[in-house]
Amino acid sequence: MATIVEKNLAAEGAYGRSTSELARFVCDTSFEQLPAETVHATKRMILDEIVCVAAAMDTPMAKALVRLKTGVGGAPESGLFLHGDRLPAQGSAYIHAQLANLLDADETMLNKMHTLSASVFSAFSLAERNRASGKELITAIATGYDISARIGLSLKQFVPDGKGGQVFARLYGFSWMTMGATASAGRVLGLNRQQLAMALGQAYATTPVYFDQQRNKRAMMRDGPRASWHKYQMTGAMAEAAINAAELVSYGWVAQSDIFDEDSEFWLSFGALDYDWDTMYDGLGERWYITDCAVKPYPFCRFGHQTLDLMTEIVETHALRPEDVEAIHVRFPPHQLSEQLASTRFADEGMKLMSSLPTALSLVTLGIPPGPKWFNADLTGEAVRSIARRVTYEIEPAWGPRLAEQMDRDGVLRYIPAEVTVKTNCGKTFRGSAESACGDPWAPDFAMSDARLARKAHSFLDGILSKDRIDDLIDAVLSLDAAGDVQTIVHATVRDGLS
Structure with missing residues (x-):
């Protein structure tokens, strides 16, 4: 059976492992082409990401982020969870994406990475601003995250130690998630294929660089030194960079449009020894990686x-x-x-x-x-x-x-x-x-049910939002595909008396 991408390419008489193929996938995939399992998984992941953010909104880290982004002003485009304040889309995406990973309770895809938040909150902020439908938001996140997952899985992070075990590669990180988030943002903005390909190139030019993860982790593993609040990834900066890349191109900005062509060596920028192009392209539109995201019951690695x-x-x-x-x-x-x-x-x-x-x-x-x-x-x-x-x-x-x-x-x-x-x-x-x-979707006896996910929401948000608000949030997200916009979700994330 031909995949979504193969059908779209066949209609044009073209085929190739190139950036244009990824752009076609993101731009041309319709909500109706998403498998029901993918739609449901995407809604669950959106809910879990929002829960993780709201659970972290009362921390000192959140206060610093909110002060940074509210202090610069700007158009009231997107609501801030719990507070109800409205910020430019880039500002709310920055805050929410960074806080999603703060407690370390956000999704893990195939025990390898937490990279969904940049796609979720770059797309969510723009969907709120542009009044995009729930179906459009789900499609933007599912397709954009698939790009993130494919890039991440194609780069080596753990390598053999020669003794039968696994160790970290010398240089590793997660900055490549900006490209998937850019795809999500570009889809909400309605970029065409050429624009989307250039937006990916612009994101590549502006995503944060890798930093010394092992050195940074030293403070995490002993008493005394304070841990870096950015942890192992500055997801907020990646979400903001994603929106900026997509918006720049929508204004006529020109950027490289071939970074994921098979002869590209973009992966050298991410410290990889090689790149698996088969993982990047095989099953595109048929194999949906968001269905491999595990929900974490504990705020722990x-x-x-x-x-x-x-x-x-x-x-x-x-x-x-x-x-x-x-x-x-x-x-x-x-x-x-x-x-x-x-x-x-x-x-x-x-x-x-x-x-x-x-x-x-x-x-x-x-x-x-x-x-x-x-x-x-x-x-x-x-x-x-x-x-x-x-x-x-x-x-x-x-x-x-x-x-x-x-x-x-x-x-x-x-x-x-x-x-x-x-x-x-x-x-x-x-x-x-x-x-x-618990939460591993590939192990049937361990997959987290919707009821168990709802219990996580109530446990994490106990004392933060009222029980009725939490129930409203759960219902709004799980029925997102029937919503004309995301306003019901936004309302449910605000504390009683503030909305």
């Missing part, structure tokens, strides 16, 4: 979610109290990120929480609901740290081939083995193991 699920199950099944737990032992395969998470015993501020598995296990043991309450918990208090001291870990070399075979075959890790053993003070031992985590 996705590589630790199997462990946190297992600990949650043990604590809840056996009604364990913090004082019942004598020791927690974790096993995982040889992977640099997993070892970094397990070896970082303490986190002395919310920004560092995502990097300390012992701290996250402590919060599960204490029964603190995941979400902003984790971020705001007393992480340096004895209640948390006394449990973190009881956590030990072990690398299981025999599980290394399980990772290696996935990387060799697919270039991603869908399954990451983990085991948790809890010993109690009364001499009992409880053990659990898993390869998948």
Whole structure:
């Protein structure tokens, strides 16, 4: 069966692995051509992104971002979540996209990247300004995100360590998400194919550069130094750059239009050793990567979610109290990120929480609901740290081939083995193991239902929005394809009495 892109190209008598093919895909794909599964997944991801933003709006980081963007003034085009203030589209996209990743509770695609927020909020801000329909917004996000995903999957991020394990590539990052976000923005703006191709080139010229991720992470993994508030990606700047690129081209700006042609070496700018053009182009319009986005129940690195699920199950099944737990032992395969998470015993501020598995296990043991309450918990208090001291870990070399075979075959890790053993003070031992985590859409027993996603929304936004507002938000997003615009969603994100 021919894909959407192949049908569109056949009608013109053209075919080629080039930027123009991507532009045709984004510009010509109609809502009616989206599979029902893709439409539903896109609506769920929009809801989850909005929940993650609203949950972070009361943080000091949000206050700084809001002050930055409200201080410059401009046309009242797009509403600010919770506040109700209206900003230029670029300003609200900048704030919302950056905050979506702040708690580290936003989506993870195939255990590799959090890159959806730039597409969601560049498109959402413009859709609000331009009064675009819900169907048009869904199509813009689904197609634009597919570009982001294909670029990211085609670049190497984890490489073999020669010992059966995986380590980070020497230089890696996520700035390429600007191109997918630009595709989403350009679709909302109604760019034609040539304009869309040039907008991608303009985005490539303006996206933030990579920075030294490993050096930046040092402060995340020890007490004392303050963690960088930009974390590992400045998503807000990427969302804003995406809108600027698309708008510039709509004003007649001329930019390079062939950056994704197969003879391009654009990938050298992103520190890659090579580029997989097959992953970039194969199944375009048929294989939708937004359906591979996992919803995260915990505000923590996705590589630790199997462990946190297992600990949650043990604590809840056996009604364990913090004082019942004598020791927690974790096993995982040889992977640099997993070892970094397990070896970082303490986190002395919310920004560092995502990097300390012992701290996250402590919060599960204490029964603190995941979400902003984790971020705001007393992480340096004895209640948390006394449990973190009881956590030990072990690398299981025999599980290394399980990772290696996935990387060799697919270039991603869908399954990451983990085991948790809890010993109690009364001499009992409880053990659990898993390869998948709650929210993994490719594992049927672990996929997060709409009802479970709604529970995440209520848990994360408890005390931030009223229950009725949260229900209104859920209903508005999940019925987005029937909406003439996004105003109902915008209204539901504002605190009672402010809208």
